[in-house]
């Protein structure tokens with residue numbers, strides 16, 4: 001070893017040559033769960049609550065670096081033993097809302113804000129964005145993901161990565177690949193034909209890698225066509241690096257020990273969270289000649305190349321005090337642009353100022369700001385819809401509000417060790433009598449009814465208990481509409497959901513339907529801004545709302561009826577061939593989302609020429625693959641308070657220009673969505689005053 005060798009950005013090869021075999025093996029294996037569980041067990045770590053760390057080799061000046069979740073904000077313990085400061089992080093809207101903005105510049109600003117909080121709090125790599133394709137509405141993690149379309153997913157992910165990395169911290173695009181369900185996620189075998197795999201399930205990752213060069217990629221738990229993605233050289237080396245030119249590091253998802261040598265051999269560089277037994281296995285395999293040391297060196301080199309990029313290695317100052325107020329403003333702006341107006345009969349919105357509103361549904365009083373699992377965020381606060389409306393000058397019917405508050409005191413889910421790490425389920429809906437509705441109606445000018453759906457890592461959603469409305473919800477909706485319409489008063493339904501729900505059977509009842517998704521800590525203010533007319537809605541659907549779940553071809557191949565505790569199946573369990581447990585057959589091919597409705601039906605030019613208030617043309621051809629059905633709300637749908645006209649797109653090569661004019665009488669933003677009939681390009685205008693035009697320069701992605 002000779003002269004003292006200290007890692008620098010320009011001597012990775014020399015340091016690599018100076019490492020012992022055991023040191024090499026330790027660098028490709030994470031430091032375990034101490035960091036993630038430090039808040040619960042008091043372990044001394046730099047960033048308590050961060051999901052994981054790499055191991056240090058102090059002899060050579062190699063520090064350990066900090067990896068932390070998650071997509072909707074940094075997930076770390078908000079308090080640290082012995083520190084008077086707090087470490088709350090801004091709760092941004094979920095991924096599905098970010099893509100609903102169709103505004104990559106805004107998504108980049110969200111990324112930069114989250115990246116800044118990661119930087120200031122001591123994190124080196126943010127384990128985000130989650131970007132798996134939304135193959136089926138019942139996947140428990142769709143809230144974290146962007147779309148049913150790979151182009152929209154990839155472009156939004158690339159913007160997010162650019163934003164985060166602009167602050168000098170890394171990202172980890174996840175979960176690579178074909179991780180489209182939570183049921184038995186550790187062992188499930190996704191069986192996908194290569195054409196569909198490339199066109200749908202890899203394409204988004206490809207766009208993100210080629211356009212934004214994320215520092216890392218996270219290889220998913222599942223198998224892909226019989227091979228664990230984490231051990232798949234075709235996926236991790238031939239495709240990801242050979243074809244796409246990925247120059248960064250691949251880490252595992254938080255997996256127990258598997259075949260570590262096979263993971264290294266495939267090009268999976270870092271085992272997270274990591275266990276000492278994996279180090280021993282690697283040393284043993286190299287010594288026995290079962291793993292070439294040169295193969296291990298390839299991964300060690302990528303770990304060193306990651307380390308030297310990090311703020312920890314560079315000694316970048318960390319203030320511990322990010323500008324949470326500024327980031328809250330970004331979170332609110334994103335929520336305002338990603339909320340989707342699905343129905344607004346007779347211009348019921350904006351609400352008349354000065355009225356009194358009767359708020360129904362527990363979600364009106366306790367907003368679901370985000371999903372559960374590693375995507376949870378310890379937010380400083382959450383603005384409820386009630387609080388947002390009151391801040392906007394509204395009065396609410398207080399007797400009814402009192403009933404909900406009393407109910408929530410008794411029925412909101414109790415805080416627990418687990419909920420401190422992964423968040424809580426939604427409160428059960430409060431039973432509501434028709435008398436209570438009638439009593440509330442007497443002093444109210446309009447009704448707002450919130451339907452809530454929580455979703456999260458570790459379990460898929462269920463058809464009856466989650467996708468469909470419950471009997472109690474149906475009764476509440478019928479009573480509220482019956483009573484308020486009987487008095488000539490409007491009814492607004494707000495969907496505070498992590499994913500698609502059934503809408504066709506009830507959407508004719510209310511006057512207004514607003515899809516709020518899970519809009520982050522500022523969600524109540526953003527929602528109120530739209531409902532009270534301060535903000536003109538411009539969100540559009542990144543995913544189809546089917547009329548019936550079974551219209552979707554993937555419904556025949558999704559474990560919606562698998563009752564088992566979905567995904568926390570101990571790793572290494574021999575997966576059975578029992579349907580829906582051992583494997584998922586992507587037999588629907590490319591008939592996912594709006595692609596399932598294509599047939600001859602799409603217009604000759606297939607372009608969404610009808611850019612008026614109703615967004616995309618409604619259904620598609622009767623001969624669509626979805627059995628001739630039309631969606632309840634199609635991909636790209638979204639209403640506005642104003643109207644826009646688009647010129648016919650002018651193409652020159654891959655460049656296309658579209659001029660948008662605000663033909664209505666309130667300022668608004670507009671997303672241009674070009675499909676032929678697949679999504680080819682999109683863009684978002686700035687706020688256009690009535691009569692104002694903007695020409696968008698878009699780029700067709702082949």
Ligand code: GLC
Pocket residue numbers: 051069127174253254374457
């Ligand atoms: C979880 C998730 C992954 C997360 C990681 C660390 O199981 O699948 O998204 O980043 O483990 O918490």
